[in-house]
Amino acid sequence: MIKTSLYTFILISITGGLLTLLSSVGIFISITMQRRLERLQETLEEFINLSYGSDANLTTQMYNLIEKYQLHYIYPKQPQGLILRYIDLNVFFILLLWSFAFIMNYEPPFSLPLIMQISPLMIGIFATLFFRRLLRNTISLENPLLGTIVPPPLKLRSISFLSHFINLSVMSVLKQARLSLMLTFNRCVDDSDAWNVAVDLKEELSCDDFFYYLALYDNTSCYFAGFGEVICRFPSDPITDKPVPVCRNINIPLGCFMTDFSFDLGTDFQAKLLIFTRGEKHPVQYNYRFMKGRGFLASRTDPVVTVNRRIVYNIKKDELNVLSFDPNIPRFQELLPHFKLNGSRYYFYPLSTIRKQSKDSPPHIQICRKGVFID
Amino acid sequence: MYYDTAVFVQNIRQALSPLVFPSPAQADPYMDLAKVKVIEEFDPQEACRQAPSSDPLVQALGLVLETMEKGPFNMTRLGMNELFKKYLFLITEENEEECTQRFFDCFYQLFLSSLLESYPFTGLFWEYLCLTLATVSEYLIEKRLITAGQIFLKTVFVMGRCATQNCLPTCTIQHLMHNMEIWAREEGYLEFADCAKNHRFNLECL
Numbered sequence: 001m002i003k004t005s006l007y008t009f010i011l012i013s014i015t016g017g018l019l020t021l022l023s024s025v026g027i028f029i030s031i032t033m034q035r036r037l038e039r040l041q042e043t044l045e046e047f048i049n050l051s052y053g054s055d056a057n058l059t060t061q062m063y064n065l066i067e068k069y070q071l072h073y074i075y076p077k078q079p080q081g082l083i084l085r086y087i088d089l090n091v092f093f094i095l096l097l098w099s100f101a102f103i104m105n106y107e108p109p110f111s112l113p114l115i116m117q118i119s120p121l122m123i124g125i126f127a128t129l130f131f132r133r134l135l136r137n138t139i140s141l142e143n144p145l146l147g148t149i150v151p152p153p154l155k156l157r158s159i160s161f162l163s164h165f166i167n168l169s170v171m172s173v174l175k176q177a178r179l180s181l182m183l184t185f186n187r188c189v190d191d192s193d194a195w196n197v198a199v200d201l202k203e204e205l206s207c208d209d210f211f212y213y214l215a216l217y218d219n220t221s222c223y224f225a226g227f228g229e230v231i232c233r234f235p236s237d238p239i240t241d242k243p244v245p246v247c248r249n250i251n252i253p254l255g256c257f258m259t260d261f262s263f264d265l266g267t268d269f270q271a272k273l274l275i276f277t278r279g280e281k282h283p284v285q286y287n288y289r290f291m292k293g294r295g296f297l298a299s300r301t302d303p304v305v306t307v308n309r310r311i312v313y314n315i316k317k318d319e320l321n322v323l324s325f326d327p328n329i330p331r332f333q334e335l336l337p338h339f340k341l342n343g344s345r346y347y348f349y350p351l352s353t354i355r356k357q358s359k360d361s362p363p364h365i366q367i368c369r370k371g372v373f374i375d
Numbered sequence: 376m377y378y379d380t381a382v383f384v385q386n387i388r389q390a391l392s393p394l395v396f397p398s399p400a401q402a403d404p405y406m407d408l409a410k411v412k413v414i415e416e417f418d419p420q421e422a423c424r425q426a427p428s429s430d431p432l433v434q435a436l437g438l439v440l441e442t443m444e445k446g447p448f449n450m451t452r453l454g455m456n457e458l459f460k461k462y463l464f465l466i467t468e469e470n471e472e473e474c475t476q477r478f479f480d481c482f483y484q485l486f487l488s489s490l491l492e493s494y495p496f497t498g499l500f501w502e503y504l505c506l507t508l509a510t511v512s513e514y515l516i517e518k519r520l521i522t523a524g525q526i527f528l529k530t531v532f533v534m535g536r537c538a539t540q541n542c543l544p545t546c547t548i549q550h551l552m553h554n555m556e557i558w559a560r561e562e563g564y565l566e567f568a569d570c571a572k573n574h575r576f577n578l579e580c581l
Contacts, residue, residue, distance in 0.1 A: 057543055248576075248579065293550070301546035
């Protein structure tokens with residue numbers, strides 16, 4: 001039997017030992033964290049530097065860097081679980097022993113000074129629990145505490161994020177994403193004269209999180225206009241369970257339209273694509289010309305990419321406010337009131353381009369429900 | 376005199392004119408040690424007696440390679456153009472395999488020497504090569520030369536990968552592969568279509 005008066009001290013010294021162990025775990029975590037942060041920031045810097053060499057084909061390097069970034073970002077599950085369990089157990093015993101030491105020396109009755117005496121224990125419990133939360137947050141990077149210092153790998157494909165937080169040219173990143181347009185022709189079932197044309201935006205590297213406006217037109221009329229926000233969601237691989245930060249060769253359906261023109265488009269058939277991101281004030285403009293393939297029209301490989309300084313915009317609370325227009329972009333002004341960043345893609349075609357419809361029929365704005373696919 | 380384009384083209388045409396497929400070398404074989412399969416059949420005495428026949432294609436290739444060392448890209452361009460034209464002129468259903476293999480060996484060599492660091496026109500060369508390859512692919516599928524198409528795809532894929540490693544654009548290559556894939560799927564050559572798709576997807580995976 002141990003003497004009761006000494007036993008309290010024994011308990012407190014054991015608690016002290018446990019606290020020391022806990023803090024050494026904290027040091028261990030902070031050292032590994034520091035290493036990881038360094039690696040991540042190095043990779044991030046490499047990524048940013050890479051995007052300045054915009055003329056070369058750097059898509060593969062960018063893709064590999066994002067994968068590498070993810071490798072350092074994700075902490076292996078097993079050691080992480082072990083450390084978390086250790087921290088939890090340790091904190092539990094510390095709190096238990098502290099409370100036990102108090103209870104052993106408690107003498108009834110309950111009175112006001114007792115609350116004063118207990119308050120250091122309360123502070124201790126609070127501080128320990130807070131420390132535990134801090135350690136837990138540090139060990140996995142996916143939390144608001146560190147998210148701003150080292151963004152999750154998903155954010156590296158987000159154009160808006162890159163343009164907003166990092167001072168880097170949107171155009172050079174977009175150049176590596178290599179946006180191109182693809183129009184696939186299918187004969188309409190009921191009408192042998194008309195074609196159903198599906199419009200897809202192809203990306204070599206899946207950059208997302210931007211607002212777009214697309215117009216397909218020639219010198220007589222505008223065949224198609226599409227607008228909306230591009231957001232890709234790639235679920236983790238169902239078999240290997242690996243997260244997918246970025247994809248290649250993706251197609252984003254933008255809508256479809258019907259027309260009676262055949263494959264032989266006039267030379268003036270062209271497309272204008274505007275890209276609005278959250279961190280900029282002038283959109284990036286792509287001018288596409290087309291070339292013929294089998295059953296499809298693909299945009300030529302060297303689109304003219306410029307920053308359209310005539311358009312000024314800002315994005316506030318998912319709403320796109322255009323402060324000044326460019327009259328050269330067909331239908332832009334007309335569709336302005338519908339511009340919202342809600343993650344969906346809309347399209348619109350003036351029905352008058354089909355011979356059968358009367359010219360006065362109202363424009364239809366439709367939502368494009370087809371998901372992003374890889375082809 | 377070297378810089379006279381007309382003379383240069385004439386020289387290449389002259390060099391290429393005796394070229395026929397199947398090549399006469401097949402009837403009169405020259406022992407290549409790398410191709411010996413059964414060692415019992417190998418006879419050193421016989422092998423030493425054989426001599427290779429002259430190869431017009433190598434001669435023409437040499438002429439084009441020379442232009443790459445000396446100067447204006449226009450000469451190289453003309454030389455390549457002549458080689459491609461001769462290829463399309465010679466290829467038939469009977470000789471498509473040998474013909475394509477021989478010519479694309481040449482194009483691959485030209486491409487590799489264009490990647491030399493001392494060669495200043497790498498970008499121009501690659502751009503021109505891509506455009507020509509696109510035309511050739513159209514011709515091959517127009518004439519339904521499937522075996523040739525497969526060899527073509529394989530070589531183009533290897534070249535495209537090298538190009539990616541050297542940060543050259545591959546849009547045209549991807550486009551021509553996609554075009555071939557769609558055509559093959561429509562016409563029912565599913566294996567060919569899958570091959571084209573596979574190559575297109577792996578082109579930039581390093």
